[in-house]
Amino acid sequence: MSRVLCSVATRGRYFTTLPLVLNAIINQSKPVDKLVIFDDNDEPKDMRKEFMYQYFFQMLDIKGIEWEWLFAEKKGQHHIHQRANTMGYEWVWRVDDDAIPEPNVLEALYSHVGESVGAVGGSVLTPPYMPATGSITGLIDNIDSEPNIQWGVIEKEKQVEHLHCTFLYRAGVCDYNLGLSRVAHREETLFTYGLHQKGYEILVVPNAVTWHMKNPDGGIRSETKKEMYEHDEYLFRNILAYRDKTIVVLNCGLGDHIVFSHVLPSILSAEVFSCYPEVVPGKSIAQAIELFGDLDPWNVYKKMDQWKWKGDLESAYRKLYL
């Protein structure tokens, strides 16, 4: 059975909603293999000294659930999620620090995973609940015209193109966009849409309800700077504008460009950004940074390192782009 990491990013909620979240995770009908809490507080505390947390940690030990409390870098939750994404687990269940899953949620989400599945989400309900009217597609093209499908009660399994807030996902396949600002606006939409673009199914499923107690205090997204949201929205719109293309970024050496040139004919609708346009024609790397922010998802060396790659460079490029 695949191993599942549960990742919780927290800020400013030690004594409000975080304990509810931890309790809910500990009491899942399908236990997680490991719980990692990323503490992004400005003044982090040693929670082993807090009686309520002492009980939580003991409960985790008694249940045989590995746990770790890590201090985050205050760069935003996308950096935290990317750390979880690359911790070596096959699946990551990401849970917000004010999102309380019912006891069966992980079991329900996990029951839908398969080889073709990239992410599974359930309902994320915020009281007072007001059901949306009309059908909701969950397609990226409709993101401006319909509410998120997870905000309503999901009656049956459905394929969508992006998810929101909390979900179970296949780790190590797609990167979080680290070019986003600290507010990480649209981070989960970009991430799950990225999984969709890689060819994986993105599912919403019934009987997996998480209660989102939108806590006005604290939260990993507590920044309010308008410019940050505008910056992230700009990157988001750029990435969407290229969604029918395969973005290729060759921020690498001349020899790597030559090797890549053997892969290029196999890529459908490539939009290339290149350091050596005389070898692989394309737009500049500066343009890629301007449009997409973070180029790490296309860094073949980082990918080869992440994959513990032992094959040749051309095959690595094929894995990255095909």
Next chain:
Amino acid sequence: MIIIAPYAQKLRTDKENPKNYPYWEDLVKQIKEPIVQVGVGGEKQLVPDFKKNLSIPALRELLWQCRTWIGVDSFFQHLAWDEGVPGIVLWGPSDPLIWGHPENINLLKGREHLVENQYIWWEATEHKKERFVQPEIVLEHLKE
């Protein structure tokens, strides 16, 4: 005529690129054929005929004039592979199974000399002569 492409890309630090073959001077003395060196300005000249900063089309054309070529793990081995002209690559800390091409003669002294992490910046790796094969071994393969 034999082409030599002796040097890997200059590092951002002043350190020598750990992929550079340490015995070029000994090697070129023992080669009894005309040699053309290719590379960029600032690199050490090893033979009288040093063609600097050639364009890629010019390098491709030159490749078709040589009997074979000798290089290190640099862009030149990829260019020659792309052009379909096999040669000899002198390997040190980088892994020919990852960065090389089986069409070439890849001379690696031993896999124990490879750096464990092949994906770090080469600035982090020290240049060590003992990682490379001796010129005599290169000459044996040059005869083939």
